[in-house]
Amino acid sequence: MVHPVLRRVLSSGFKSVSLKPHIALQGGVASLTSEHWSLLRECGIRCVLFDRDNTLAVPQNASNEVKDSHISKNSPRADDFFSEGVAASVSACRKVFQDSPAATPRVAIFSNASCNTGVSSTHRDRANRFVKGLDVPLLTASGWYERDAVLPFSDELGRKLKKLGADDFRKPGLAATCLLEGALAERFGVRLEETAYVGDRVLTDVMFANLSGMLSIWTGPLVPEASGVLRGILALERITVMRGARQQTRTTHPLVSHEVSARIESQSANK
Numbered sequence: 001m002v003h004p005v006l007r008r009v010l011s012s013g014f015k016s017v018s019l020k021p022h023i024a025l026q027g028g029v030a031s032l033t034s035e036h037w038s039l040l041r042e043c044g045i046r047c048v049l050f051d052r053d054n055t056l057a058v059p060q061n062a063s064n065e066v067k068d069s070h071i072s073k074n075s076p077r078a079d080d081f082f083s084e085g086v087a088a089s090v091s092a093c094r095k096v097f098q099d100s101p102a103a104t105p106r107v108a109i110f111s112n113a114s115c116n117t118g119v120s121s122t123h124r125d126r127a128n129r130f131v132k133g134l135d136v137p138l139l140t141a142s143g144w145y146e147r148d149a150v151l152p153f154s155d156e157l158g159r160k161l162k163k164l165g166a167d168d169f170r171k172p173g174l175a176a177t178c179l180l181e182g183a184l185a186e187r188f189g190v191r192l193e194e195t196a197y198v199g200d201r202v203l204t205d206v207m208f209a210n211l212s213g214m215l216s217i218w219t220g221p222l223v224p225e226a227s228g229v230l231r232g233i234l235a236l237e238r239i240t241v242m243r244g245a246r247q248q249t250r251t252t253h254p255l256v257s258h259e260v261s262a263r264i265e266s267q268s269a270n271k
Ligand SMILES: [Mg+2]
Pocket: 051, 052, 053, 054, 055, 199, 200, 201
């Protein structure tokens, strides 16, 4: 049997391997307003997933200099801090992707930092600050982490994931796609094609979203990476995205037209 991701790659004529995002934001997550989320919802997007580090907040491995410049009076640690703009955008997103006041918003965080191991005791405080502060669950390989507890997957999904025999569910691996496919269907009743993935990295977030059939929204990093090698890779990633934008070549998504992508990008750039 052909793996679903490979089948998708073959049937798209390798276009899904593209490193070009469907939407490239100049202003990061904070530039996405209620109007933009609604526009995506009208196109048929029903669920939104966010990367965490350098998309929503300063990463833990950022230099002390960078962290010092992001210390907030509301947060004792820079890497726990998400800006008001980010919090407002995630809050607007929750409202748009919630069918009724009693329904669960179809919004979550999927981060490589915690998807394999779950939330360890050393990272629990940090995870709680995100889950509670933004009011969104964190998806891990063993279940949904929300408010100090893990809500495990159903036995059926647990067995299916175990059968994969994978011990690494990090992006952009195929096991991560299988995890998301099962977990999103079970909790939100949505397909990957109806899901948007928002992240700062091209080689992980964008490629993962494209391979998995999701709408890829690239934010660029919030702050410079600590390692010199990574800074070089990020510069190349930015060149790839900007060259795609200049040439006006876009990866095609079945639900979101190029016109809608361009409209969101230009409004984001002007914010
Ligand atoms: Mg990131």
